Amino acid sequence: MNRLLEARDLTVSYDHRVAVADLTLSLNGGEITAIIGPNGAGKSTLLRSLNGQLPISSGVILLDGQPLERLNRRSISRQIAVVAQEAELRFPVTVLEFVLGGRFAWATHSGWGWETERDLEVANAVINETELSELSARLMNELSGGERQRALMARALATEAPILLLDEPTANLDLSHQATLLTLVRKRCDHHQSAALVVTHDINLASQFANNITLMKHGRAVHSGTPEEVLRPELLQEVFEVRVLVDAHPITGGPRVTPVISA
C-alpha cells in the first residue's frame, strides 16, 4: 500500500481550544478517505492542518515520508491540492486564467514568470476533464455555482498533485453535479493512484465513493474503516446523537443511512 500522506498523533489547537486531538490517519494511493462527523468536530481544521495552513501542536505529518514542516511551500503545493469553499471573487478572471493558477507551484521563480507550453497543455486537459472547455474564456463571476465548483476542481487537478484534500466539495451542488464531481475524484484515484481526503456532511455520498471512512467527534477519530465497518447504526448514533436507520442500498448494496425523526 502506497502511503502518500500520514498524520500521527496529530493535535491541533487554536483559540485556546483543542480542535483535533491525537488523530492518526493515512491517505493511500488509489483511495478516497471520507471524514464525517457533526459540526464542530474538527473536520475542516484537520484538513487545513494537513497541508500546513494551521500549525500543529503535537504529532507529526509525513508527506511521502518527510515531515511537512521541513518542506517549502511550493513543494508541498506540488503534492497536495485543496478544494475548499470558493472565495468571493472581486476581480474579473477568466476560467483559463483561474485554472492556470494551479500551475504556480511549478514555476521556476516564485513570483514572476510566464506559463509555459506545458502549463497550458495541463490546464486545457483538466478543463476538458471537468467539461469546462466551452467556458474557458468566460469570466469566473459569470459562471453558475456548479460551474465555479468545477473550475475550482480543475485548478486543483492542474497542480498535478497526487493528494487531493476536499472540504465539503459538494455542499452547494445539486444532485447531478455532486455525482460528477466525486466521479472526477474517483477517476483520479483509480487512474493516477492519487489519494483523496473528502470532508463531507453527505454520509450516503461518502458511502458510495469512499474506500475508507473516519468518524470524527470532539476532535478525535472515533471510528475508522470501510463504509460497511463504520456506517453502523450504533456507531452513528454515538457520534451524531440521533437515531438512524441503516439498510442496504438497493442498487449498490452499500450501506444507506437515513435519520429517524420520531415525533
Added chain:
Amino acid sequence: MNRVTLRKTLISCALLGAVLLLVIISMSLLGSERLPARTSLCALASLGTSACGLTQDQFDILFQIRLPRILLAAAVGGSLATAGAGYQALLRNPLAEPYLLGISNGAAVGTMISLVFFGAIEWTRPLLAFTGAFVATFAVYRLARGRAGATPERLILAGVIVTTFLSSVIVFVTTLMDATRIRSFTFWLLGDLSGASKTLLPVAITITIIGALVLTLHARSLNLLMLGERDAFDLGVEVGRVRMVVFLVASLLVGSSVAASGSVGYVGLVVPHLARLSLGSDNRISIPAAALGGALFVIVADTVARTIIAPRELPVGAITALIGAPLFIYLLKRV
C-alpha cells in the same frame, strides 16, 4: 479578455513609456511662461548641455523649474499608482487606495514630525514618512480584519477611522508651527509639486523604479492573493512573506511621494482601475502599466493645476480628487 503574455506586457509598457516621454517633453513647454518649441526641444535633446538659443531665463525655467517638477510628478504618480495596485491585490479590494486608507496621512504625520523636529536634516523626511505610512498600513490591516475576514466595507471604514485619527494629529502638529508656515502646509497637504527638492527628487525617482520592479516581480503571487489568502497559500504562495514585501514596498512608495509632495489623493484608485479595465486583472501587466500610467496621470493633472488659473496655481491633489471621487462612487456601487 485574452490571456496576458510577456509579449503583450512588453508591447503595452513600451507604448506607455513612449507616450510618457512625449508627455514629459510637451508638458515642459506649457506653463505661465510659454517656451519656444523648437529651441526648447533642441535644448532638451542635448540634455541641457546646449542652450540652443534659449535665453538664460528660459533655460532656467525649463531645467531648474519645469523639468524637475514634471519628473517629480512622474515619480509621485508612478509611486502612488503602483502602491494602489499592490494594496488592491493584497487586500482583495478594488477600492484600496493609499489616500483613502489613511496611509498617505500616516506618511504626512511622519513628514511633519521631521519638518518640526529635524527641519534641517532633509533625508529624515522620506524616512519618517515611510515609517508613518508603514504604521498606518498595519493599523488599517489589523482593523479591517474582522471575524469574517476583511470585507470591502470594513476596510474602507478602517481607512476612515485611521484617516480621521491621523488628521487630528496633523492639526495638532500644525498648531505647533508658526503662522507663516501654516498656509504653505495646508497647500502641501493637498498635494503640491512645486517644491521639487534637488536632493529628494533622485530619491523619489529611484524608489519609484525599484518599488515598481519589486512589486512586478511578485505579480504572479499577487494574482493568486487577489483570489484569497487561503487559496494563494494552498497553491504555493508564501503569503506572509509576500504580504510583508507589499506592505514595505508600498509604504516606501507612499512615504517617498508624500515626503516630496504631500497627499495627492485618488491616483492609486483611478490609475490601477484604468489599467485593469484596458489590459485585464493580471498583475504582471497591470502593475507596470499602472506605474507608467500613474506618472502620465499626475504629470497631466499637475500641468492643468499650474496652467488653468495661471499665474496662480491649484494644488494637484484638488485636480486628482475631482476626477477620482466620482470614480470611487461608481466603483463603490459595483463592489
